[in-house]
């Protein structure tokens with residue numbers, strides 16, 4: 157099943173000129189870009205806490221095994237003045253990604269179950285439900301309103317979208333100079349744990365070659381590349397440059413990586429075809445969060461007002477380089493780091509584990525979309541958790557955020573809208589035959 161939303165190697169960051177048209181050739185205006193966002197005091201922790209609280213309200217099977225499994229969490233939130241408390245509308249957890257040979261050509265499995273990507277798929281389901289509320293049967297959405305044409309929708313005035321991730325995204329965001337080498341080299345176990353990031357997202361430490369003194373502060377975005385090569389040691393990412401990009405030199409210390417290149421996701425064994433979370437975030441910031449299907453109803457790109465990261469090794473300069481420093485950015489989000497830690501972070505779980513217990517990442521990916529049918533689901537290896545062997549390959553094995561189910565939901569939405577009320581792009585003959593009308 158072809159899916160323009162799918163996140164595979166070929167989906168590179170677009171050039172500036174490509175941003176004026178989406179995949180269906182419709183023009184995209186950036187005239188409705190929101191004004192710059194000024195976060196209130198304590199905003200990063202407000203965002204993080206809202207996501208942790210919502211996660212704690214999910215059914216028990218969302219939780220990793222106590223004192224044994226850790227998890228990564230990501231979420232989308234909406235805010236609307238005068239309310240100061242953002243509302244969590246989608247959550248995702250996960251740290252796994254299928255290799256190329258495990259992918260489903262018919263879109264029945266989740267290829268990429270990193271928390272950021274699961275959360276974004278959950279967010280698109282939330283948006284689909286809101287579009288339905290706004291356009292079917294005279295209903296009303298809390299967040300969306302009809303455009304003047306009456307066929308398309310947009311965010312209501314003042315509504316902002318925020319993104320939270322409990323960890324630094326894998327890929328280019330994760331490559332930056334290490335701080336506190338002295339602390340680390342002193343053998344302080346707690347300091348080492350504090351410096352650790354997360355498994356396949358983990359920017360791994362490289363042994364110091366010459367024991368040189370560490371940088372006291374992180375560099376500005378402008379001179380980051382120079383500073384990475386000048387640093388005595390950097391964090392690593394398991395994400396590999398895509399074919400055609402400059403290869404990593406793989407030298408010891410700071411010479412291990414190149415920066416600013418597109419990368420595929422890390423994975424054990426077979427190489428993955430999914431782009432790193434840094435690259436996907438960069439793409440969402442340029443094309444909008446809604447994806448190609450929903451852009452039929454939401455033609456204006458949905459942008460982020462803030463990106464908040466949890467307590468984890470982090471560099472704002474590296475985040476700027478990876479997310480903002482490439483061409484085509486629609487609007488610059490506020491970047492911030494929260495101090496409050498996720499209950500199931502690797503650091504906290506390792507701290508609470510009994511002696512000799514091997515602490516591992518949870519194999520599950522949790523998805524939650526506020527107010528949707530099938531609001532909460534858990535998947536393992538891209539299919540529903542607990543599905544029997546016999547049911548594999550049947551609809552019972554599919555999670556609601558997989559490509560096939562999303563397409564089905566989209567078609568059903570289109571069928572429920574009166575023909576004359578459909579957006580123009582869905583009323584041509586080809587579209588109507590796809591929709592079964």
Ligand SMILES: [Zn+2]
Nearest residue numbers: 270325326433
């Ligand atoms: Zn990732």
